[in-house]
Amino acid sequence: MTDPAPVPATGSEAAPHALRAVVLAGGLNVEREVSLSSGTQVAEELGRAGVEAELRDADAELLPGLAAAPADAVFIALHGATGEDGALRAVLDLAGVPYVGSPAAACRLAWDKPAAKSVVRSAGVTTPDWVALPHSTFRELGAGAVLDLIVARLGLPLMVKPASGGSALGVQKVSRVEDLPAAMVSCFAYGDTVMVERFVDGVELALSVVDLGEGPQALPAVEIAPESGVFDYTSRYTPGLTEYHSPARVSDEVARTAAELAVRVHRVLGLADLSRTDAIVSPDGKVHFLEVNVSPGLTRTSMFPMAVEASGSSLGDVLARLLTRRAATPR
Amino acid sequence: MHHPAPRHPRLDPLADRYAARTHGMKASEIRALFSVVSRPEVVSLAGGMPAVTALPLDAVGSMIGELVSGMGAQTLQYGSGQGDPRLRERICDVMALEGITDASPSEVVVTVGSQQGLDLVTRVFCDPGDVILAEGPSYVGALGVFQAAEARVRHVPMDDDGLIPEALEQTLLECRAAGDRVKFLYTVPNYHNPAGVTLSEPRRQAVMEIADRYDLLVIEDNPYGLLGFDREPMRALRARDDRRVIYLGSFSKTFSPGLRVGWVLAPLAVREKLVLATEAQVLCPPSLTQYAVARYLDTQPWREQIKHFVELYRERRDATLESLEALMPAGTTWTRPDGGFYVWLKLPSGLDAKLMQPRAVNAHVAYVPGIGFYADGAGREYMRLSYCYPEPDQIREGVRRLARVIEAELDLHSTFDRVDTGTFRAVSGPQGPSGRGVEGIVGPANSDRYEDLG
Numbered sequence: 001m002t003d004p005a006p007v008p009a010t011g012s013e014a015a016p017h018a019l020r021a022v023v024l025a026g027g028l029n030v031e032r033e034v035s036l037s038s039g040t041q042v043a044e045e046l047g048r049a050g051v052e053a054e055l056r057d058a059d060a061e062l063l064p065g066l067a068a069a070p071a072d073a074v075f076i077a078l079h080g081a082t083g084e085d086g087a088l089r090a091v092l093d094l095a096g097v098p099y100v101g102s103p104a105a106a107c108r109l110a111w112d113k114p115a116a117k118s119v120v121r122s123a124g125v126t127t128p129d130w131v132a133l134p135h136s137t138f139r140e141l142g143a144g145a146v147l148d149l150i151v152a153r154l155g156l157p158l159m160v161k162p163a164s165g166g167s168a169l170g171v172q173k174v175s176r177v178e179d180l181p182a183a184m185v186s187c188f189a190y191g192d193t194v195m196v197e198r199f200v201d202g203v204e205l206a207l208s209v210v211d212l213g214e215g216p217q218a219l220p221a222v223e224i225a226p227e228s229g230v231f232d233y234t235s236r237y238t239p240g241l242t243e244y245h246s247p248a249r250v251s252d253e254v255a256r257t258a259a260e261l262a263v264r265v266h267r268v269l270g271l272a273d274l275s276r277t278d279a280i281v282s283p284d285g286k287v288h289f290l291e292v293n294v295s296p297g298l299t300r301t302s303m304f305p306m307a308v309e310a311s312g313s314s315l316g317d318v319l320a321r322l323l324t325r326r327a328a329t330p331r
Numbered sequence: 332m333h334h335p336a337p338r339h340p341r342l343d344p345l346a347d348r349y350a351a352r353t354h355g356m357k358a359s360e361i362r363a364l365f366s367v368v369s370r371p372e373v374v375s376l377a378g379g380m381p382a383v384t385a386l387p388l389d390a391v392g393s394m395i396g397e398l399v400s401g402m403g404a405q406t407l408q409y410g411s412g413q414g415d416p417r418l419r420e421r422i423c424d425v426m427a428l429e430g431i432t433d434a435s436p437s438e439v440v441v442t443v444g445s446q447q448g449l450d451l452v453t454r455v456f457c458d459p460g461d462v463i464l465a466e467g468p469s470y471v472g473a474l475g476v477f478q479a480a481e482a483r484v485r486h487v488p489m490d491d492d493g494l495i496p497e498a499l500e501q502t503l504l505e506c507r508a509a510g511d512r513v514k515f516l517y518t519v520p521n522y523h524n525p526a527g528v529t530l531s532e533p534r535r536q537a538v539m540e541i542a543d544r545y546d547l548l549v550i551e552d553n554p555y556g557l558l559g560f561d562r563e564p565m566r567a568l569r570a571r572d573d574r575r576v577i578y579l580g581s582f583s584k585t586f587s588p589g590l591r592v593g594w595v596l597a598p599l600a601v602r603e604k605l606v607l608a609t610e611a612q613v614l615c616p617p618s619l620t621q622y623a624v625a626r627y628l629d630t631q632p633w634r635e636q637i638k639h640f641v642e643l644y645r646e647r648r649d650a651t652l653e654s655l656e657a658l659m660p661a662g663t664t665w666t667r668p669d670g671g672f673y674v675w676l677k678l679p680s681g682l683d684a685k686l687m688q689p690r691a692v693n694a695h696v697a698y699v700p701g702i703g704f705y706a707d708g709a710g711r712e713y714m715r716l717s718y719c720y721p722e723p724d725q726i727r728e729g730v731r732r733l734a735r736v737i738e739a740e741l742d743l744h745s746t747f748d749r750v751d752t753g754t755f756r757a758v759s760g761p762q763g764p765s766g767r768g769v770e771g772i773v774g775p776a777n778s779d780r781y782e783d784l785g
Contacts, residue, residue: 033366135743177757188743189686189690191693237363240349
C-alpha cells in the first residue's frame, strides 16, 4: 500500500461541475511571501482543472467574505503560524466551512516539531536526537552550562532550528562550537523555543503523501541536492541553485522504506489529505525523519508539485480531487 | 493521460547560461520578510514612499486627463531621446532654487527617474573593476547600479556633518597607491539616504577642493534638497563647479515617484553620450509623464505644495525623534535629520539588525537592515527608519514595537554573549567534538533510543 504509486489521472473529471474554491494565502508572518507564491500557483492550477478559484488573505475580511459568498471548500496555502498551527482550521470548523488538509488538532501537533518528533519516535520511526528549549531555560540555568551539555550529548555538527515554522527560515547547520551561541541568538529571533538536533549527513528527501479517499499514499520521493550543500532559503527558492531528482537516486529498498516512513508519519500524527515529510538517508541506508509539513510548499520550486508530476499526474487534477472530496464530504 | 514535459533537475534549463554578473540575483530571506508590510497591522518604517495622497489629486487627475484628450497626438507619441524641451526649461527653474543658475536646457537629459540617470552615468564612465567612491552607508539603489556595472565601491565614512573630507582624501591616496582607477565620487549631500545627515557648508567647499586637487569627478544625487525643515535649500555642489560635477535630480519626492521623471545635468560632451546611451536603453523617456510634470509646474502651485510636504514630513520626523528619545533602550543612537525621509539608527553593541528582523516581523514592525547600504558587508548594527509615509500615531506605535524588539534582543544577547565555548567538554575533553564519551545526562535527548532500533 505504501509503495510510491502513481496518482490516477482524471483530467476534467476532477470537477464535473464548476466548484468554487477559496485559496487562502498570505498571512501575517515571516512565511507570507512563500505562501503567496504557493497560493498563486494553487489558484492557477485549480483554474486549469476547471475549479473557480479565488485567492484571499487570512485577514479580517475573510469570515464575512466566506459568509457572503460561501465556497464549496477552502484550500489552505498558508504557511507558518495560523495557517499551519491549527488555529485557522479550528475557526473554519466553527464556521462550518469545509477545507482541504489536516484537522486542527493534528496540525497543532505537527506544528510543534519537538512534539511531533516524540510521537513519531514512539511509533518506531527513526529521528535524530534532539533537545528543544526556550530562552528562559538558558537564562535561568546558564547558557554556557546548557550548551556544553547539548554539544557533549549530541555532538557536532548540529542543526539549530526554530521549534515551529517552515520554509527553512532560521535553520542553521553549526559545525564549530564557537558558532553555537550566535546561532542560538539568530534562531531565537524566529520564536521562543529552539530545537537543536544532531546532524545526520546523507541524501535529503522530500516525501509527499496524498490521500484521495483510498488512504494515504506516498508519491515518488524527491531528492534534494543543493549546490551550496545547505538547503537554506536561497537554495530553496532560487531556480538553478539546487538539483532535484524525482524519483530519488536511491535503491528500491530505500525508496520503499522512505515511502513507508512518510505514510506512517501521516497516520500517527492524524494528518489528512496531503503532507510532506522531510527525511535524510544516512550512508547505511537508514531513513531519518526530520519534520513534517501539513501545508507543504506549492510554489514552482516546491517538492510536493514535483512529486505529483513524477507520479504521472498533474497538480491541478490532484488539488481539484482533494477539493471535490472535501466539498462532498465535510469532516 | 497527462504527459508532463521533462523537468530539468535544477528547475531552470537556462541555469548554466546566465551572465556572471547575475550570480548575486538570488531569492533573499530579507526581501521575503518585507512581504508582510503590505498588511495594515504592520507599521512599516521601511519603505521610503513619499506621501502622495497629500497632492491635489483631483487637480492632477484633471490635468492628466486633458493632456490625453486635448494633446494625445503629442503626449501618447514617441518623443526626443533627450526629453521634452519645455520640461527641460522648467527643470532649470527648479535647479535655480539650489543655486544652479547657469544651467542650460541643452545640458539636461530627462530620465526615467534619477535612477536611470545614475545608471546612464555609470555605464558611460565605468568599466568592470573601476572604483567608485561612495559614502558609507550609501543609497541601496546606487549600489545595485554599481554592482551591475561590475564596479568596485570604496566607502568613505560620514558623521553628523556628512562625508568627512579627510577620509575622502585618505581614500583617494590609498586608491592611488593601490593603482585603482577611481572614476567618480557618488554623493547624496542633502538629507542623505539612509543616514539622514547633510553635508555642511564648510565641507562642501573642502570636498570640492579635494575634487580639484585629485581631478575627481563628482556625481551629486539630490532628490531631497528642497525638503529641508529648518532652512533654505543649500547651495548645490554643481553650483560651485560646472565641469567637475554631474547633477542628478528627481521629481519623485517633490511631486510623484509613480511618474518616474528625473534628470541629469551634465557638460555637453557628457550629455551627448548620455543621450546616445538612453536611446539605446529606452529610446525616449515617457512622453505623457514628461508633459504631466511640465504642466504641473506650469499650472499648479508647486512651491506651496513642497512647503506642504515639508510641514507634513517635519511633523513625522518630530514624532519619530520624540518616540526614539522616550523609548529606545540605552546604547541605541540615531541621527537627527533636518530634512528628507530617514533616520539612521545604531543598535546597542553586539546587536545585528538583519538577524533581529524576524522578531520585528513577528512584532509587526518593519525597518531596513543597515547591511543593504554597504557594498562590503558592513552595517550590521544599523537600520534605516523612514518616517515619510506613516502617520505620526503609527510612527509612535512602530517605535514602541521596535523598542520592545530591541529590548528582547538585548535580553537574548545577555544570555548568550558571555558563553565561553572554549571550556566545553566536547572541545577540551579527551573524547573530541563528538562528545560520545559523556554519559549520564538526562533530558529529552536522552529519552527513548528508537534511533538505534529503527
